[in-house]
Amino acid sequence: MGCGVFGAINFDNQSVFSHVYWGLRAENHRGHQSHGFLTFKDGEFYSYKNLDLVPKLKTSAIQEWLTRLPGNIGIANVRYTTSGKIDDQSIVQGTQPMMAEANGIKLAVSFNGNIVNTQPLLREMQEHFSNFICSCDSDLVINKLLLELKNGKGLEEAVKTAMLSLDGAFSVIGITGDGVLFAFKDPHGIKPLCAGHSHDCKTYAFSSESVGLDINGFERDFELEPGELVLASKDGFKRQQLIENPRKAFCAFEFAYFARPDSIFNGKYVYEIREEFGRNIVKEFPEISKDADIVLSVPETGDDPAMGVHEASGLRWERASRRHRYVTERAFILLNNERYSTIDRKVNILGSKVAGKRVIVTEDSIVRGDTTKVIIEKLRKSGATKVYMFVTFPRIIGPCFYGIDMSSYGQLIGSRHDEKEIAKIIGADTVCYQSIENLVKATGCTKNELCMACITGKYPTPLAQKMADEMKKKFIHGYQEKGRIYEAGSESQGVQW
Numbered sequence: 001m002g003c004g005v006f007g008a009i010n011f012d013n014q015s016v017f018s019h020v021y022w023g024l025r026a027e028n029h030r031g032h033q034s035h036g037f038l039t040f041k042d043g044e045f046y047s048y049k050n051l052d053l054v055p056k057l058k059t060s061a062i063q064e065w066l067t068r069l070p071g072n073i074g075i076a077n078v079r080y081t082t083s084g085k086i087d088d089q090s091i092v093q094g095t096q097p098m099m100a101e102a103n104g105i106k107l108a109v110s111f112n113g114n115i116v117n118t119q120p121l122l123r124e125m126q127e128h129f130s131n132f133i134c135s136c137d138s139d140l141v142i143n144k145l146l147l148e149l150k151n152g153k154g155l156e157e158a159v160k161t162a163m164l165s166l167d168g169a170f171s172v173i174g175i176t177g178d179g180v181l182f183a184f185k186d187p188h189g190i191k192p193l194c195a196g197h198s199h200d201c202k203t204y205a206f207s208s209e210s211v212g213l214d215i216n217g218f219e220r221d222f223e224l225e226p227g228e229l230v231l232a233s234k235d236g237f238k239r240q241q242l243i244e245n246p247r248k249a250f251c252a253f254e255f256a257y258f259a260r261p262d263s264i265f266n267g268k269y270v271y272e273i274r275e276e277f278g279r280n281i282v283k284e285f286p287e288i289s290k291d292a293d294i295v296l297s298v299p300e301t302g303d304d305p306a307m308g309v310h311e312a313s314g315l316r317w318e319r320a321s322r323r324h325r326y327v328t329e330r331a332f333i334l335l336n337n338e339r340y341s342t343i344d345r346k347v348n349i350l351g352s353k354v355a356g357k358r359v360i361v362t363e364d365s366i367v368r369g370d371t372t373k374v375i376i377e378k379l380r381k382s383g384a385t386k387v388y389m390f391v392t393f394p395r396i397i398g399p400c401f402y403g404i405d406m407s408s409y410g411q412l413i414g415s416r417h418d419e420k421e422i423a424k425i426i427g428a429d430t431v432c433y434q435s436i437e438n439l440v441k442a443t444g445c446t447k448n449e450l451c452m453a454c455i456t457g458k459y460p461t462p463l464a465q466k467m468a469d470e471m472k473k474k475f476i477h478g479y480q481e482k483g484r485i486y487e488a489g490s491e492s493q494g495v496q497w
């Protein structure tokens with residue numbers, strides 16, 4: 001599931017709730033269907049979960065929150081669903097952090113990612129836990145760890161077994177029943193997760209993005225390595241590489257869309273990379289750039305590339321598309337029926353700025369094409385004479401199995417249509433995608449350090465590759481997928497995996 005995770009421990013026995021609260025608020029862009037906090041005190045877990053955005057806390061209610069969530073260790077999670085059902089009750093059931101207990105062993109985890117081999121894991125859990133109920137893949141993650149601990153393994157061995165057994169993406173922060181805060185990443189490191197500490201070295205924290213540390217005034221120490229387990233101790237972080245020579249595959253879509261622009265990946269701010277994306281597209285499409293009067297962006301992930309386009313082309317960056325400040329939903333991570341109306345309400349066009357103009361619009365990606373179509377319709381209505389789309393993430397041709405909700409070929413406009421056809425469908429004069437080579441270069445990573453499965457068709461984990469290949473064969477012959485490829489059993493999808 002698409003999620004943001006945060007966790008912290010204070011070694012001076014001070015309440016950690018406020019750090020965990022602010023860390024999570026900084027990551028609300030990673031999921032807004034639900035949120036949850038869990039703290040640990042004297043061997044007990046305390047939790048609070050609810051739907052929607054992380055709430056604002058009234059000063060008058062702070063004491064109530066501190067009483068409800070006591071203790072010096074805490075983890076938290078914001079979620080949007082890429083696994084499990086999407087009715088309110090199911091979203092609440094799937095809200096993290098999760099807790100589990102067996103034979104007196106307790107565990108709590110907050111997880112970001114998506115598990116692909118759900119069917120065999122489900123069977124394994126049902127075999128070992130008689131009352132096992134699975135609302136989504138986070139139940140599988142926590143119970144797999146619990147099973148290994150119950151079988152007598154230590155934390156390190158349990159995590160290693162989980163790393164080798166789970167196919168997919170998982171960045172996990174957890175608390176053991178004896179009060180150890182730990183974090184680990186899958187052997188490909190698909191999802192972000194970093195570590196940092198307070199200036200007095202009393203508090204240590206893990207966060208999906210560095211903005212969760214910044215908001216707390218913490219220093220960022222490092223990004224976890226793929227296949228690495230890290231424990232927080234009063235002397236600092238204890239790092240253990242559990243899987244040797246992992247094939248790094250960090251999600252390239254984080255750079256284009258998902259992460260906040262003020263987060264740091266690979267030693268660079270995300271906004272710097274997005275500016276470079278904009279400069280790259282101008283270099284790749286010089287004739288189109290010369291044929292435009294202004295550049296504008298789809299706020300907010302298009303803003304930084306627009307700056308790059310402005311710098312490279314000399315075109316004025318006209319702030320002609322404005323976002324309603326309090327319509328905070330991210331259209332991409334909304335459910336299908338909410339998406340169209342939200343983008344319509346969220347973005348307003350300043351008509352006088354675009355009337356009679358040839359416009360370049362910078363956009364992070366085109367997934368289904370519906371939100372881009374709405375923007376273009378608005379621009380045309382306002383009198384734009386040409387609309388050229390500059391899209392920083394290359395054409396998405398295949399589903400994501402790792403926690404971004406584009407989970408079938410059928411929902412992706414780019415799986416069925418080339419650039420020209422896409423332009424026609426969404427009403428643009430031209431759609432100009434950044435090339436994969438330039439995207440890679442701008443991130444500062446090599447192509448072997450990134451996951452780009454949805455734009456190349458090459459998946460870093462074996463089962464995802466098998467599922468994608470088999471479903472693609474059927475899809476091009478007219479088969480309509482039944483929901484998320486990785487969730488429906490192979491029989492219901494009519495293929496073998």
Ligand code: SF4
Pocket residue numbers: 190250251252253254399400401402403404451452453454455
């Ligand atoms: S398939 Fe695409 S969206 Fe999914 S993890 Fe890989 S790069 Fe990211």
